[in-house]
Amino acid sequence: MRSLSLLERYSTVAALGLLLTACGPNELPKEPETPSEDTTATDLQNPPVGVYDNSIFSIPSPIQLGSIIANNGASYDNEMLNKANKADLYATTASQALNLGIFGADLGYTTLYDHQQESLKYMKASRKLADVLGISEAFDDETIAQIERNLDNKDSLLYLISNSYRKADDFLQIRERKHIGALIIVGGWIESIYFAANIGKMNQTKEITNMIGMQKHTLETILDKMLIKYLDEPGVEDLYMDLESIRESFEEINIEYSYSKPVHDKENKTTQITSTTTIDISAETFKEIGAKIELLRKKIIL
Secondary structure, three states, X not given: OOOOOHHHXXXXXXXXXXXXXXXXXXXXXXXXXXXXOOOOOOOOOOOOEEEEOOEEEEOOOHHHHHHHHHHOOOOOOHHHOXXXXXXXXXXXXXXXXXXXXXXXXXXXXXXXXXOHHHHXXXXXXXXXXXXXXXXXXXXXXXXXXXXXXXXXXXXXXXXXXXXXXXXXXXXXHHOOOHHHHHHHHHHHHHHHHHHHHHHHHHOOOHXXXXXXXXXXXXXXXXXXXXXXXXXXXXXXXXXXXXXXXXXXXXXXXXXXXXXXXOEEEOOOOEEEOOOEEEEEOOHHHHHHHHHHHHXXXXXXXX
């Protein structure tokens, strides 16, 4: 099996025990199957590792982050989502790619909460943006038909979402349009942090606080190893500067690690993470990060 790229991990539902299969860029299984191996990875101390543009990165998946929000007891709130009918408003490549990432996170959110008809709307909105970006093969008629046939099967839906974004990434990698893949990743990340910060306004639990705090390192990776390569591409430099402002707030967070070797259970095919992380983030910093993320998101979604 080949190494997973960042965009694959963006769409991988690690928190629900799904794996991407090593299909070729033009191959889609006729009927998705859920692998038996449990790869649960909701602990943000150990986000999945993958390869993007020949470099190794470690960024948690937005659907992984969404699962933490769902498991934290937060109720479904469609007011947090970008409107699926806004897909036609995005005219630049940067805005299209960023909002494809945002729609992907929204799609994962609606699926995690079993709102199947909403999921279908966001899949179709994603397809519109994929069409204009030239990656329509990832969201073709057969994929949409499969999703419609599997609306009552969350595992299958998540698999199909995952496979679609993987195919999009394959296309972008092959055709040297990697900056678009990077923007899709960043859009999904921004939407996930927006979810968490918004929920934290009402109920700032330890899990939500830690989720935000751990994104300090994620943002460093996004800025210093991803976007820095594409500053000459339209729209990237402006996004970079907006995220730099957010990084200033993240610098107020203190993170300390205590490492313990993972415990593997071969019989049950599970891995238990025993490392611990202490995150020190003030209520003021949490609020400031949330406000900056919300402002940037409004700028992106129009």
